[in-house]
Amino acid sequence: MPLEELLTGAFVYLAAAVVAAPLFARLGLGSVLGYLAAGIVLGPSVLGLTGEATDVMSFAEFGVTVMLFLVGLELQPEKLWELRKPIFGLGSLQVVLTAAAIGGAALLAGFSWLVALVAGLTLAMSSTAIVLQSLNERGLMKTAAGRSTFAVLLFQDVSVIPILALLPLLAMQAVPTEETTALASLPGWAQTVAVLGAVALIVLAGRFLMQPLFRWVAGTHIREIFVAFALLIVVGITLLMHLVGLSAALGTFLAGVVLADSDYRHELEMDLEPFKGLLLAVFFIAVGSGIDFTLLATMPGVLLGTVLGFMILKWVVLGLLAATFKMQRADASRFSFSLAQGGEFAFVLVAFALGLGLLAADEAGLLVAAVAISMALAPLLMLADDKLLQPRLAPQGAKRAPDTIDERDAEVIIAGHGRFGMTIVRLLQANGRRSVVLDHDAEQIEALRKFGYRVYYGDASRLDLLEAAGAKTAKVFVIAIDDRERALAIAETVLRHFPHLRVVARAWDRVHAYQLLNAGVHGVYREVFGTSVDVARDVLTALGQHPFEAQRAAALFKAHDERLVRASAAHQLDQTKLIDITRAGRAEIANVLAQDVGEKNRDPDRAWDAPERDEA
């Protein structure tokens, strides 16, 4: 029964995802690796629970399409324009050079030049799905390395189209009609017109048609209709792209960029995010289960040689490009490790080339297995780079040692010079107070020094550094960093070794405040608390409450809440006690505020007069 089959399949995939992803995420290995591992276990080589991997694959590729739509949504056209140099410079060089290097190696290994060229182009592709998911998961999309990586991936996705056009020419034979698009029967000029027309349709519809349509759909207030509409857009574009023979991923990406300015961008993101995640999970599981381990058994040397060979070549080319484009060493490392695997488009290209007779079946099998294994290795490589290399390559390279500090007269030492520390330093400086700042953002330090701030590079939890910064003679130590754990570590070190210092710290939230207080920090300041109290005060004023009354209410509330935090800190782990304190506190603040505005007070115009009974 097909429904039962479908449900069984769904059950297997969902169960694998639910088990593997959290497990691997907890282990710090990332969900992608979890899905791949689950796929391997489920696949024909181990349990054999997955059905036809290719069916699942084409379904799962839709996940990549949705993902690129979402990536597009994040990129306004202006931002995309800013990226044009890395996309076309870095991206084209990567594809051409990598294809040349791998193709050359294949030639040397004795393959024909046709096979070498196909292999080179195929293996030049990296995995948009794996890399973007990993970068997103680790919050690296906005970094320099993330941008460069994304630019290259985008160019690769785009270049699949001309490559698909090129392969039939190489084959020097008529393309079997069933392999091509519905437009194949049209003359060449008409095909071009159709392609341009499709792109124009997406851009124009996105610009002019979508906004009113979204408004209309949103106006129905039926949530699933909005979700359906969002999916409809992606499915529709995918179909259109297939019709004209363009990459669906490219089409949805384009649509995403066009809609990035739309008012409904966030709704779209929210609605599609779960689909993307699930579809990608299925995709990764399919890749994992698609790895042909029999090949590993029969010809391990060739397979592993291919995997290692092409990955190393890719890595070297990426590294050279990073150097040419003057990336910082840490970024260069992240960039080259991120892209040194084969990608999902390789499967498409290999299947196409096989159909054209450009590749023999065993060559195609080898390529698919090599790419799949490299995709499984990809998260491991990125992890290794993250854990082993990145810490050493930290900004300005491995050679950056802590600065030699010789500060004997600082009254205040400030750890961290971000948005938080900066204000403190400025106010102290404006009052002629001598302070020293320790930070580990090298770029920022250079900039600040130009303005005459005394900022040093180094880890504020290190004893020698603290001493050099003048901790023995300073009076106050300010922890202004935004890393919760490190803030606690620094607090403990400073309190233990320099008990004369008054230690004040920025707390992330209430719980962090408890931890800092319990560690013995003298002054704990929840980082957005003061601001939100200020806002509440101004809102009260905007509502017509007298500004002085609002000011007092805010000040009272603040003092009260800070007392509450101090009282609660001792019971940090006792949930019921905390609830009791909070409840009592809420009643108290109401009482305090009511008294302050005078609702429980006597006649204020007489409050300063002697009691009436004396009159008698």
Place this chain on the structure above:
Amino acid sequence: MRILVLFAHPKLRQSVVQRAMLTAIAGLDGITVRDLYAEYPDLMIDARREQSSLLAHDVLVLQHPLYWYSSPAVVKEWLDIVLEEGWAYGAGGNRLHGKFLLNAVSTGGPQEAYHDKGRNRFPLRALLAPFDQTAYLCGMGWLEPFVVHAGRKLEPAELGGRAQRYRDFLVGLRDGRFEPQNHLAEGYALPPSFRRAAAHADAS
């Protein structure tokens, strides 16, 4: 005459008498009314701004309830910050010479309480001595204080009448119907600096 009323009440919400007085003088041309607690809820008085505001007026009215036989804190802070040496008094401090100061206060207790023999032991005139001397030092004329005693015990109509009289007085000053020099506080002798400034103004 241009009139500047600086109003201060830390709990305006509960005020009856002061509110009635405030309502009576609201929105009149040539009479600037400002709520000090609203403008400086954190008591961070802007001295430059206040000084230029003073220069643009001829009569300064301090309107507030009598708290602890004096003004609410913001008025004291205002005097401390704004009336700088070299501006309001001392060498070169002549900017207020020839202007007038009026206290418009409300008290909780009845008039009899403000008496040598009353429960407050001092006449109001004596309790307001700091304002008297402040006006004198700044070369200003100190006007007869406008007082509403025990306003909360008044019938609404009566309170309304008091507020109306307050308004009439300020409007009369504004329009020149009342000559401020004829309304100086009892026993207040204009300081020589006031006379010099007035003579100078007449000459020019």
